[in-house]
Amino acid sequence: MLKSPFLRHIILSFWVIFSFSVMTNIYKAYGEETEKLDLQKIQTHDSSSKIAINYANLTLLYKATVTRARMSSRVYAQKASANVGSKISGSSGNPTRLEASRIFYHYIKEEELDYIHTLRLGLEALPQVIPLQKLNRNEQLAYWLNLYNITMYEQVAMHYPVKKLKKLRKGTRKKPSMLDEKILNVNGITMSLNDIQYNIIQKIWPDPIVLYGMYQGTIGGPNMRRKAYTGKLVYEQLHDNAEEFVNSLRGIRFQGKDTHVSIIYEWNKELFPDYKYDLRRHLRKYTNLRLTTRLDASRKIKAKIYDWHIADVLNGGRAVAGGAGSTNPVALVMMPGTLDDGGLGYGGGASFGGGAYANKAIDTAVTRNRLPNDAAVFLKEFVERNRKFKAGSVTIEEIDKKELEKLKSEQDTKPDN
Numbered sequence: 412m413l414k415s416p417f418l419r420h421i422i423l424s425f426w427v428i429f430s431f432s433v434m435t436n437i438y439k440a441y442g443e444e445t446e447k448l449d450l451q452k453i454q455t456h457d458s459s460s461k462i463a464i465n466y467a468n469l470t471l472l473y474k475a476t477v478t479r480a481r482m483s484s485r486v487y488a489q490k491a492s493a494n495v496g497s498k499i500s501g502s503s504g505n506p507t508r509l510e511a512s513r514i515f516y517h518y519i520k521e522e523e524l525d526y527i528h529t530l531r532l533g534l535e536a537l538p539q540v541i542p543l544q545k546l547n548r549n550e551q552l553a554y555w556l557n558l559y560n561i562t563m564y565e566q567v568a569m570h571y572p573v574k575k576l577k578k579l580r581k582g583t584r585k586k587p588s589m590l591d592e593k594i595l596n597v598n599g600i601t602m603s604l605n606d607i608q609y610n611i612i613q614k615i616w617p618d619p620i621v622l623y624g625m626y627q628g629t630i631g632g633p634n635m636r637r638k639a640y641t642g643k644l645v646y647e648q649l650h651d652n653a654e655e656f657v658n659s660l661r662g663i664r665f666q667g668k669d670t671h672v673s674i675i676y677e678w679n680k681e682l683f684p685d686y687k688y689d690l691r692r693h694l695r696k697y698t699n700l701r702l703t704t705r706l707d708a709s710r711k712i713k714a715k716i717y718d719w720h721i722a723d724v725l726n727g728g729r730a731v732a733g734g735a736g737s738t739n740p741v742a743l744v745m746m747p748g749t750l751d752d753g754g755l756g757y758g759g760g761a762s763f764g765g766g767a768y769a770n771k772a773i774d775t776a777v778t779r780n781r782l783p784n785d786a787a788v789f790l791k792e793f794v795e796r797n798r799k800f801k802a803g804s805v806t807i808e809e810i811d812k813k814e815l816e817k818l819k820s821e822q823d824t825k826p827d828n
Contacts (some may be wrong), residue, residue, distance in 0.1 A: 453543060453611060453615070454614075454615055455543075455544035456543075456544060456546060456547055456548050456551055457544065457545050457546065457547060458547055458548070459547070460545055460546055460547045460550070462541060462545060462546055462547075462550060463550065463641070463642055463643065464537070464541065464546075464550060464553070464554060464641075464642065466553075466557055466639035466640070466641060467639075468530060468533075469530060469534075469557060469561060469639035470637070470638045470639045472526075472527070472530065473635065473636065473637045473638065473639065474637050474638070476514050476515050476516075476518065476519070477512055477513070477514050477515075477635050477636070477637045478512050478513045478514075478515075478637075478793070479512055479637050479797075480510060480511055480512045480513075480634060480655070480793075480797055481655075481797045482654075482655055482658060482659070483510050483655070483658060483659035483660055483661075484796060485658075485659070485660055487506035487660070488505070488506055488507065488508035488509040488510075488792075505630070505718045505720065506660055507630055507631065507659070507660050507661050507718045508630070508718075508720075508789075509789075509792055509793050509796050510630060510659050510660060510661055511630045511631075511632075511634055511659075511661065511722050512634040512635050512636075512637070512722065513722050513723055513724050513793070514564070514567075514635060514722060514723050514724075515723070515724055516567065516568055516571045516572075516721070516723040516724075516725075517571070517572070517723070517724065517725050517728070519568045519571070523568075524565070524568060524569065527561070527564065527565050527568060528565060530561055531558075531561050531562055531565055534554075534557060534558045534561060535558065535595055535596055535597055537554065538554075538597055538598050539598060546642070547642065548615075548616075549642040549643070549645050549646070550642035551615075551642075552612070552615075552616055552621070552624075552640075552642070552645050553639075553640040553641050553642045553645045555607055555611055555612050556612070556621075556624040556625065556640045556645070557639050557640050558595070558597075558607065559604060559607045559608065559612075559624075559625050559626070560624075560625065560626045560635065560639075560640075562594065562595060562604060562607075563604060563625075563626050563627065563628055564626065564628075564635070566579075566589050566594075566604075566628075567628040567721065570589075571721075571723075571727070572725070572727045572728055573721060573727045574720060574721060574726055574727035574728075575629075575719040575720055575721065575727070576627075576628050576629050576719055576721055577719040580627075588605075589604070590603060590604045590605045590608075591603050591604075591605055592604075593606075595607070608625055609681075612625075613679070613681065613682060617681075617682060618682070619679070619682045619683065619693050620646070620649045620650065620653055621649065621682075622653075622675060622676075622679055622682070623649055623652035623653040623656055624640060624645075624648070624649050624652060627675075628721060628722060629717075629718060629719055629720065629721060629722055630661065630718040630719075630720045630721075630722045631661050631673065631675075631716070631717040631718035631719060631720075632661075632675065632722070633652050633653075633656050633675075634652055634655060634656070635722070636648060636652065650697075653696075653697050654697045656673075656697075657694055657697040657698055657702075658697065658698060658699055658702060660716075661673060661716065661717075661718060662694075662716070663694065663698070663702060663706070663716075664716060665705055665709065668708075668709055668710040668711075669709055669710055669711045669712070669713055670705070670706055670709040670711070670712045670713070671712075671713050671714075671715045671716055672690070672694070672712055672713070672714050672715070672716060673714065673716045673717060674714045674715065674716065674717045675717070676690055676714050677714035687712060690712060691706065691712060694706060695707075724789065724790060726789075
């Protein structure tokens with residue numbers, strides 16, 4: 412029996428849909444001698460191709476485990492409260508604590524990992540069934556983004572529980588970065604996540620918008636979407652992620668006359684040939700009117716922002732049986748029938764259609780796994796904030812009173828034109 416009831420349905424669906432349609436061909440292809448792909452062959456495409464890859468299985472997984480975050484309110488999150496009977500808080504104290512989509516990693520045990528691993532292997536082997544050069548550019552991009560994301564999803568799940576991903580990303584003397592590990596094999600070519608990002612995606616599609624399609628596992632990175640990328644909608648999906656990220660506190664903040672931006676732009680300078688000019692122009696594509704005004708008025712752009720905390724609900728912890736979640740007032744508020752998902756797209760449960768099961772992921776997390784008090788509080792704050800703020804309601808974060816007085820003084824001393 413599955414330890415995670417709300418995943419039971421998608422695993423059954425997976426074997427019905429995936430096994431009988433694709434896996435037969437994949438295993439057959441693995442038994443045959445395959446031709447290795449070189450970069451030139453990877454770059455080949457068919458602009459007239461109408462082949463469309465169906466990623467329904469990935470979408471089923473994401474819909475069951477990923478929350479959908481709305482546009483940021485740009486209001487700094489308050490520091491998380493300490494656990495009951497302790498002065499220590501296990502949650503992120505960053506202002507971005509309530510931003511970004513989250514994954515219920517604490518549900519993913521050995522059986523679910525096997526399912527995720529099978530999905531990843533299926534994507535790796537897909538080019539042996541449908542050669543990439545027979546796809547158009549959009550289908551190819553969707554493929555590489557989906558392969559990158561399911562691999563990152565799996566890697567984070569395998570290392571869970573972990574609070575921050577900084578060491579995993581940067582590596583240590585004894586262990587290289589998980590982004591550099593050659594864990595993938597596509598048509599005989601072993602590759603890493605960095606190979607996909609820098610040697611394939613960013614070389615074939617040297618457009619900064621691709622940055623927002625690669626999930627990093629952290630709060631500070633772009634959102635994990637609840638639907639897999641598809642060739643038909645890939646640029647629309649990327650634009651949606653870009654707009655959410657740039658207008659959030661994870662993307663841009665202001666300090667005095669300077670603009671502070673995410674360090675992901677520093678990591679990917681190659682996409683901005685004239686770095687300062689191109690980055691500013693890129694950001695203006697997605698900022699709302701208020702942010703654009705402040706961005707234009709800023710003196711310098713400095714890459715300083717990143718929240719390394721894992722983008723999950725428990726902040727890298729495990730739900731403990733007998734914890735405070737079953738009795739604290741937050742858990743009572745979140746009992747079934749008292750809280751709708753506000754458009755956040757939680758779970759969907761066995762029905763995958765909302766209704767009585769629309770909050771199954773939240774309800775199960777609180778009432779069955781007995782979340783610690785701080786995790787239950789986080790869920791309540793996260794839901795309330797995302798219900799309140801919708802696309803188009805982005806505001807400017809609060810400015811320090813001294814800064815306001817300084818700005819006002821400078822404006823008063825300027826001569827009239």
